Amino acid sequence: MTDRALTPGALPGDDVAELRLRDVAHAHRPINYGGWILWVVTILITVDFLWVIAHNKNFEWSVVAQWFTAESIMRGLSVTLGLTVVAMLIGVVIGLFLAIARLSETKLLVALSSIYIWFFRGTPLLVQLIFWYNLSTLFPVISIGVPFGPELARWNTNDLITPLTAAIAGLALNEAAYMAEIIRGGLLSVDPGQVETTQAFGMTRGRALRRIIIPQAMRSIIPPTGNQLISMIKATSLVSVIAMGDLLYSVQAVYNRTFEVIPLLMVAVLWYLLITSILNVGQSFIERYYARGEKGSSTKARRATDDDVISDAIHMGDAR
Amino acid sequence: MTAPIPTKAITAARPLVVARNVHKSFGDNEVLKGIDLDVWPGETVVVLGPSGSGKSTFLRCINHLEAMDRGSIMVGGEQMGYQLRGRRLQKLSSRAIARQRQQIGMVFQQFNLYPHLTVLQNIIEAPIGIHGESRREAEAYALALLQRVGLTEKADAYPRQLSGGQQQRVAIARALAIKPKLMLFDEPTSALDPELVGEVLAAMRDLADQGLTMIVVTHEIGFAKEAADRVVFMDGGHIVEQGKPEDVLVNPAHPRTRAFLGRFI
Numbered sequence: 001m002t003d004r005a006l007t008p009g010a011l012p013g014d015d016v017a018e019l020r021l022r023d024v025a026h027a028h029r030p031i032n033y034g035g036w037i038l039w040v041v042t043i044l045i046t047v048d049f050l051w052v053i054a055h056n057k058n059f060e061w062s063v064v065a066q067w068f069t070a071e072s073i074m075r076g077l078s079v080t081l082g083l084t085v086v087a088m089l090i091g092v093v094i095g096l097f098l099a100i101a102r103l104s105e106t107k108l109l110v111a112l113s114s115i116y117i118w119f120f121r122g123t124p125l126l127v128q129l130i131f132w133y134n135l136s137t138l139f140p141v142i143s144i145g146v147p148f149g150p151e152l153a154r155w156n157t158n159d160l161i162t163p164l165t166a167a168i169a170g171l172a173l174n175e176a177a178y179m180a181e182i183i184r185g186g187l188l189s190v191d192p193g194q195v196e197t198t199q200a201f202g203m204t205r206g207r208a209l210r211r212i213i214i215p216q217a218m219r220s221i222i223p224p225t226g227n228q229l230i231s232m233i234k235a236t237s238l239v240s241v242i243a244m245g246d247l248l249y250s251v252q253a254v255y256n257r258t259f260e261v262i263p264l265l266m267v268a269v270l271w272y273l274l275i276t277s278i279l280n281v282g283q284s285f286i287e288r289y290y291a292r293g294e295k296g297s298s299t300k301a302r303r304a305t306d307d308d309v310i311s312d313a314i315h316m317g318d319a320r
Numbered sequence: 321m322t323a324p325i326p327t328k329a330i331t332a333a334r335p336l337v338v339a340r341n342v343h344k345s346f347g348d349n350e351v352l353k354g355i356d357l358d359v360w361p362g363e364t365v366v367v368l369g370p371s372g373s374g375k376s377t378f379l380r381c382i383n384h385l386e387a388m389d390r391g392s393i394m395v396g397g398e399q400m401g402y403q404l405r406g407r408r409l410q411k412l413s414s415r416a417i418a419r420q421r422q423q424i425g426m427v428f429q430q431f432n433l434y435p436h437l438t439v440l441q442n443i444i445e446a447p448i449g450i451h452g453e454s455r456r457e458a459e460a461y462a463l464a465l466l467q468r469v470g471l472t473e474k475a476d477a478y479p480r481q482l483s484g485g486q487q488q489r490v491a492i493a494r495a496l497a498i499k500p501k502l503m504l505f506d507e508p509t510s511a512l513d514p515e516l517v518g519e520v521l522a523a524m525r526d527l528a529d530q531g532l533t534m535i536v537v538t539h540e541i542g543f544a545k546e547a548a549d550r551v552v553f554m555d556g557g558h559i560v561e562q563g564k565p566e567d568v569l570v571n572p573a574h575p576r577t578r579a580f581l582g583r584f585i
Binding site for chain 2: 191193194196197199200201202203204205207211212215216290292293294
């Protein structure tokens with residue numbers, strides 16, 4: 001009878017000993033021998049691969065170390081980072097306006113935005129960069145004035161277009177076209193009931209976008225934008241064709257003198273990897289911020305039930 | 321302390337809402353075929369009718385969420401969505417329409433709380449952002465409203481952490497926070513589990529007793545019986561019958577009303 005008292009739920013006639021053995025609270029995971037073997041093999045291959053690379057004389061790791069933080073490389077790195085940040089910021093801002101224009105009820109805005117996106121997504125970035133750089137051959141003089149009327153201001157194109165401005169214009173305007181589509185997709189992903197609610201409360205469209213719609217759209221805008229940012233870091237290497245001294249360009253400048261091509265490319269590769277790794281960490285922080293108010297991964301309204309508590313506990317278990 | 325609900329004496333000189341000959345079609349489907357309705361200040365009007373009778377569409381025409389095809393709707397002496405300039409009727413700008421809507425609270429079937437904001441932030445969003453109240457006064461009023469609907473302890477929760485009934489009570493508090501002249505309820509209990517309907521109806525009955533002007537589209541006959549000053553029965557895009565709940569619900573004159581109510585007995 002003491003047995004019965006220690007086993008809650010046992011009814012008369014139950015095999016108490018077996019019931020206790022079958023209680024899932026004491027269940028164990030079976031030992032997964034296959035999984036352990038896979039781990040060992042994978043680690044062995046990885047270590048061997050790293051060993052081979054580290055001891056391959058052709059990589060000339062001493063040269064990599066020598067140039068890794070050299071002044072000219074650092075200058076190139078700062079150009080790459082600066083270009084990425086500036087072009088991305090301008091691209092996001094223009095992209096936001098393009099997305100809003102494309103979703104507006106004004107047909108003219110929809111058409112203008114669509115044509116912009118069509119053109120800048122439809123032509124190679126490399127070609128766009130070369131065009132911007134050579135703008136002066138198409139338009140020697142740029143002026144602002146009334147169409148077909150008097151001129152208000154004029155500049156020599158060659159004074160305006162330096163490698164820097166050509167690079168920023170090319171990268172940012174191209175990026176804007178892609179960001180516009182990403183942001184448009186994000187805005188469309190927000191429940192239409194939310195838009196309707198802001199209308200019913202008499203919010204202006206601008207305030208509704210700023211306070212209600214865009215914060216909710218961010219959840220689906222952030223991941224592809226992280227992608228775009230990483231692409232942008234690597235796309236900046238294209239500006240080396242217009243004599244802009246980015247990371248790749250400064251590496252090339254060195255190996256054109258020393259002929260240590262592979263180790264210097266390794267310098268660039270390691271820096272690109274380092275930057276993208278840092279960005280990945282940053283992205284996951286931003287994603288967590290915009291996930292506030294969300295429970296689990298479900299986007300549908302759910303009632304708070306015991307099931308949720310259990311599934312939350314399981315997710316926490318997985319995370320460990 | 322309970323939040324004061326703006327009340328108006330029922331002895332007003334003219335109706336708050338005047339709808340005349342309201343027509344609305346979606347494509348070939350004519351949903352509203354000429355609706356005439358007056359709603360007096362302080363009245364609770366419950367609109368009943370089968371699905372597809374046009375009652376939700378009519379409600380959405382009142383605050384111009386839906387643009388109607390013919391007729392006119394006046395709220396508080398202003399025509400919703402339009403303006404008479406001399407003898408020319410002009411569409412209002414979206415900004416002017418937004419200003420008209422700021423007097424009207426609305427509660428939706430799907431609650432539509434802002435999921436990225438806490439309960440308190442949901443409630444003070446419009447008072448601060450649209451009505452220019454200070455944060456302190458908006459928060460004080462929001463907390464008083466939360467107390468009325470019995471959710472004071474949920475002020476810092478996010479909507480997803482609440483049950484459907486709790487979310488809808490927050491949505492009611494959010495709509496009240498703008499101190500509306502008129503409240504519209506669009507099937508407020510239709511998305512709720514049966515055991516959660518009661519708490520929302522109780523909150524609404526409380527408002528009706530306070531003399532808030534309310535138009536409620538619902539399937540809850542019990543609520544109509546207890547809280548309505550007037551029941552309006554719609555079918556096929558027409559108002560078939562209207563009157564005091566004890567008349568319309570107990571002795572319906574129209575066979576359509578009888579058939580509809582028969583399903584609930």
